[in-house]
Amino acid sequence: MATLRGSVTPERIYVVSGHYDSRVTDVMDATSDAPGADDDASGVAVVLELARVMARRRPAATIVFAAVAGEEQGLYGATHMAERFRSAGADVQGMFTDDIVGSSTADDGTRDPYTVRLFAEGVPSSETPEQAAVRRSVGGENDSPARQLARFVRDTADNDATGMHVRVVHRRDRYRRGGDHIPFLERAYPAARFTEPAEDFAHQHQDVRVGEDGTRYGDLPEFCDFGFVARVAKVNAAALWTLAQAPGTPRGGRIATAALTNTTTLSWTRGTEPDLAGYEIVWRETTAPEWTHVIEVGDVTSHEVGLSKDNVFFGVRAVNRAGLRSPVAFPDPAP
Incomplete structure (x- = not known):
């Protein structure tokens, strides 16, 4: 672990983070050769490169670079890290795990070297019964902190500078699988997982061997695409650096519900950043996946919008004097 304060x-x-443990076909086999190039030396390489590049710079917020163990055996390293953050009361406003980001070639030989998947959950893993009741009442299944983080990544890192398309997948992870972001989600920290566009399962979780049909098995470096890994690192760098330079996600977002009206009053707590310029309210139709409209409201902590909260979804984000915007906060109904 390295901390850039x-x-x-x-x-x-x-x-x-990435994870530095690896495995072969039998998860309990602790003696066979398990190179683990794609899963997940690729993710660790991304983390190390980010640390190398960013170490010479000073972000406004803190960035932590980590490589963890025990992922294949049950997310033990990430669980320990997330629990240490939670026990310390740390304000973790975003976490990314880079897990299996080493290849752009699928199992059928097709290549997609300019796309990376970003898995982001909808209903929060940390949701309490009380929070679930509110969500069922007002909606928000597509507006978890993880989904807002994913939208932020796509806005800042899907461009010509990275050379990559960020394909956001509205799932916590792949079918019946998981990664090191999950312990953070379970502790109410926004988190998401970067993974290559299509996996080749012959080159992960396999004994190193040649099959009877000539297929080569094993997670070897020769099956990795290092240009692809570099572009994934650029996506991470763009998202992380912008997050660390922009204002924090607004807190205390509320929608007034005491009176039945066809307008909407939102309120929030002002941030403490010295370069904070103000706030924007964003909204979209309930059927739209992305925020489509923006209302600049200035350096205030409440604003009334002439739209019914029953018909659209609202969010609030902070803006600093450099024009950098925070992830969106999805407001709760005021008690």
Whole structure:
């Protein structure tokens, strides 16, 4: 673990990780050769490169670079890390795990070298029964902190500078599988998983061997695409650095519900960043996956919008003097 302490709001933390343990066909086989190039030396390489590049710079918020063990055996390293953050009361506002980001070639030989998947859950893993009741009442299944984090990544890292398309997948992870972001989600930290566009299962979780049909098995470096890994690192860098330079996600977002009206009053708590310029309210139709409209409201902590909360979804984000915007906060109904 390496910590690049923020110069303005060091208490605000963003985490990026990969895992350095690997396995073969039998998860309990601790003696056979398990190179683990794609799963997950590729993710560890991304983390190390980010640390190398960013170490010479000073972000406003804190960035933590981590490589963890025990992922294949049950997410033990990430669980320990997330629990340590939670026990310390750390303000982790975003976490990414890079897991299986080493190849752009699928099992059928097709290549997609300019796409990376980003898995982001809908209903929060940490949701309490009380929170579930509110969500069922007002909606928000597509507006978890993880989904807002994923939208932020696509806005900042899907561009010509990275050369990559970020394909957001509205799932916590792949079918019946998981990664090191899950312990963070379970502790109410926004988190998401980067993974290559289509996996080749002959080159992960396999004994190193040649099959009877000539198929080569094993997670070897020769099956990795290092240009692809570099572009994934650029996506991570763009998202992490922008998160760390932008204001933090607004807190205390509320929608007034005491009176029945066809307008909507939103309120939130002002952030402590010294370069905070103000706030924007965003909204979209309930059937739209992305925020489509923006209302600049200035350096205030409440605003009334002439639209019914019954018909659209609202969010709030902060803006600093450099024009950088925070992830969106989805407001709760006021008690």
